[in-house]
Amino acid sequence: MRTVPLIGDILLAIALTGCATPPMAPVQMPARPGQLKLCAGAPATPSGNLASNPDYVEFAVDVIDSTGAPTTGLAQSDFVATGNGRPIPIAYFRAEQGRPPVSIGILVDKSGSMVTKLPVVSSSVDALLSKLEPCDEVFLFAFGMDPILVEDFTTDHTLISQRMRLVGASGQTPFYDGVRQGVARLDAGHYPDRVIVIFTDDLSSLDNASRHATRDDVVSSALNSQNRFFVVGVGKPDATAHPISIGIYSLTFGSAHNGVDAEDLGKFATDLGGEFFLITAEPDENAPKVSTRERNVSVYSPSPRRYAPLVADPGQVQQFAASVASQIDRHYTIGLITSGPPASTAGQISIKLANHPSARTTVHPIKLPPSTPSH
Template sequence: MALVPGRKSAKTSARWAGIVCRTAPAFLLLFALFPAAFFPARAHAQEDSLDSVHVQPPPPKPDANAPPPPVEGDAAMSASRGERIRVDVNLVLVPLTVTDPMDRLVTGLEKSNFFLYENNRLQTIKTFSQEDAPVSIGIIFDMSGSMANKIIRARDSILQFMHTANPQDEFFVIGFNDRPELIEDFTSNPQDIEARLANVHAAHRTALLDAIYYGLNKMKQAKYERRALLIVSDGGDNRSRYTENEVRATVREANVQIYAIGIFDPYAATTEERLGPVLLNDICSETGGRLFRVDDVSEMGDIAEKISAELRNEYVLGYKPDDPRKDGKWRKLKVKLVPPPGLPQLTVHARTGYYAPLQ
């Protein structure tokens, strides 16, 4: 006779009742002796930040035919602490960040979530890591006349950015108006920069392109091979000797990630000022960085902290190109991401390409 799902015979119920009665004393004794086994401590639990989303990966499934796992942690970063994209003999490293539809940083993703293409050809990801490694950071600070009513907020956001960075990071500051000038050379002590910025004032015109070019060349003296620029400016260029095309070419070759805090005037009077946001957005996007527009200068400190968090939570993908030619040509990069189940569509911020080595 077939049993109806969800019902038990009287005989079966009696059998289970006997088991429960016989095992209950032993269960209570174990509970009294070892309560921690039933309620493990959560001494290190933390709530996720409102500005970040951490993805808890599922437990790995053993696969007898799977290749050895990628090198991670210190060993991986000893290889990947190269330039923002560094081409070794056989390995290309691609740093990137991921954000959700609310523009929150997404951490905790797995290698299997990423697909990497070079010149539209799918590549095999050989190494994968996410670690807060030291960065050499150049700050490009607009001190032109149009910044007069924003200069204090801009200075404070720079200091807040440094105080929330990795303690091992090093910084230099270039201020610019009619021309760029080195305000403070490389230092890991934010107090050094704070003292130099205490009496800054705004005046004259805006040589933004010259300042970016100067910063990229200064970065050649950096201690760390992970490198980034942070630009704080309110408008377009109207004074530089270097052209936009010259600076764009230098950006492509430099392998330095660029972020910008843009304090733009919605009623800009000149063509240069109206094109300023487009210029900064294009330069930042090409390097895997981002432009953050400021609508309220009181938000600048929060934006600076957000950029600091992104630099400290980058993924690094490593792969061996299937094109072995060393021809020095530009190779396009594209990273696609398939989110884990239950997550919305995510956005990847990565460099758009690199130059192949010549030898």
């Protein structure tokens, strides 16, 4: 009898059937680049002696009051800086008149589990774009088994919104590979203030396809960069998991198509030195259903399934966008002369208000342009 090989052949055929499913609404590269109108004025810079000092580091500093509003009108004497618990004199201070422009990368998980969540991602991206400044440049990158730069750097925020609606979902999740690729693209940004916003729904069970990067790789790279990171989890936190599933390479447990792993995503954001947002969404049973195969084809249901897309509370979406926009603002620039390379000292530095220790102060390193030797 050939019972065991036959079972293996059947399971392999089922798995191959799922893998052959084409992506939903594949995104085509734009025929031409989006408009890019950068701000002509360069931000103020410190004196040549400071800028050329290899121990000089610069930070974007914001002070948030108890209502969440930024505090303006502060002077250099209002701040104190310490490194490893020791005072550091402030070598440079500037109160910004309007925030400098920002380079922003929007990274969207387009794996199969995101099929019900992409409408929420689209509305969240729209809300964030509406709060940006006209000179802010944005790119949109969708990562999955076939990652694509949906739209390269552009100041046409409406175009980013339109292109986001073309993103479909299918396949596995090479999460860490995708994040690393997106962060690498941000290196081509034209402004020193740089931001990454990542939309996804899970890490522990969904990163089942990364081949080139690990969690440690991504975290180490983030901590050595001057980028700000925002991780946005989208889904229904109490959704239940699917039964066991069979993938082409391994036996895995399916996760809920509406679920979101808020705990692990929050820890990942903390590891990056960033912030986590949870956008809780519920199925909209009145909306047209979306159809997709499972990420790992179930031995019980190899056929495509139909799901109700998720919808989020508009107030929660706006709150997310307002919070990110507020943190992107840079109200003060503070420069210090430290000992050791900036990458190793930045995480050991604290900048706070001298007389208001309870105020929330956010501090982010600024990537300085290469210094040119003076003659």
